[in-house]
Amino acid sequence: xxxxxxxxxxxxxxxxxxxxxxxxxxxxxxxxxxxxxxxxxxxxxxxxxxxxxxxxxxxxxxxxxxxxxxxxxxxxxxxxxxxxxxxxxxxxxxxxxxxxxxxxxxxxxxxxxxxxxxxxxxxxxxxxxxxxxxxxxxxxxxxxxxxxxxxxxxxxxxxxxxxxxxxxxxxxxxxxxxxxxxxxxxxxxxxxxxxxxxxxxxxxxxxxxxxxxxxxxxxxxxxxxxxxxxxxxxxxxxxxxxxxxxxxxxxxxxxxxxxxxxxxxxxxxxxxxxxxxxx
Ligand SMILES: Cc1ncc(C[n+]2csc(CCOP(=O)(O)OP(=O)(O)O)c2C)c(N)n1
Ligand SMILES: [Mg+2]
Numbered sequence: 001x002x003x004x005x006x007x008x009x010x011x012x013x014x015x016x017x018x019x020x021x022x023x024x025x026x027x028x029x030x031x032x033x034x035x036x037x038x039x040x041x042x043x044x045x046x047x048x049x050x051x052x053x054x055x056x057x058x059x060x061x062x063x064x065x066x067x068x069x070x071x072x073x074x075x076x077x078x079x080x081x082x083x084x085x086x087x088x089x090x091x092x093x094x095x096x097x098x099x100x101x102x103x104x105x106x107x108x109x110x111x112x113x114x115x116x117x118x119x120x121x122x123x124x125x126x127x128x129x130x131x132x133x134x135x136x137x138x139x140x141x142x143x144x145x146x147x148x149x150x151x152x153x154x155x156x157x158x159x160x161x162x163x164x165x166x167x168x169x170x171x172x173x174x175x176x177x178x179x180x181x182x183x184x185x186x187x188x189x190x191x192x193x194x195x196x197x198x199x200x201x202x203x204x205x206x207x208x209x210x211x212x213x214x215x216x217x218x219x220x221x222x223x224x225x226x227x228x229x230x231x232x233x234x235x236x237x238x239x240x241x242x243x244x245x246x247x248x249x250x251x252x253x254x255x256x257x258x259x260x261x262x263x264x265x266x267x268x269x270x271x272x273x274x275x276x277x278x279x
Pocket of ligand 1: 050051091093094095118125131
């Protein structure tokens with residue numbers, strides 16, 4: 001279908017925040033195409049969870065990954081074909097629990113991929129276990145007395161370890177989300193876009209609507225961004241940090257493009273010999 005939808009039946013709960021994320025992506029992709037990014041150069045990967053079902057509904061090429069392995073898969077895409085714009089759909093359980101080390105290293109390396117974090121503060125698909133982003137006091141099947149762990153602050157964490165585009169959005173503000181997705185996807189480097197999204201069995205939209213606020217202005221330096229991220233409310237939306245730094249594939253290959261300039265076996269062996277000092 002040309003509206004970026006597939007024929008798969010959508011099984012998200014009625015009213016789920018994932019619908020807003022899906023709509024914003026279907027708004028953003030044609031705008032990116034107008035800016036010269038070809039649809040065949042946009043690929044996606046997803047973890048496992050309610051968020052990851054977007055892989056079935058969005059008509060883009062990609063690879064459905066494992067729980068917590070979406071960042072590793074996205075990194076592999078980028079390294080094997082630097083022409084690609086890589087979207088990786090991640091959950092708070094997937095990307096900040098099981099896959100946390102991959103997330104931190106991809107940010108550290110400034111891997112040129114886009115991590116879209118569907119933050120519903122819970123393991124939704126598996127029916128309500130607490131996640132690394134669950135709020136203190138939240139009651140669920142694994143936290144009947146209320147969670148007593150302190151959640152990560154995903155924004156300051158990702159700024160600290162090296163992400164070069166870090167933003168927070170809300171599934172109920174589709175215009176802001178669309179614009180931020182476009183900025184993040186155009187950005188060269190590791191983009192981290194946290195999206196607050198209610199999961200219907202566990203949250204109400206009102207809990208979000210009444211708390212949402214926007215950054216007064218975008219911080220200019222990493223230090224300023226960290227201070228703002230540490231001190232702002234967890235419902236504060238906006239771009240907290242954007243910076244320019246060498247991306248991983250350029251550090252690794254410089255301008256070599258393994259798709260366009262495939263090296264012969266002999267040339268590769270020659271390079272390896274040189275690196276090892278045999279020649
Ligand atoms: C390696 C592995 N561990 C655990 C699971 C079970 N599992 C599937 S989805 C999920 C939780 C997903 O939570 P989150 O990433 O926050 O996604 P959501 O469903 O909330 O969108 C878990 C634990 C799995 N499929 N694979
Ligand atoms: Mg979740």
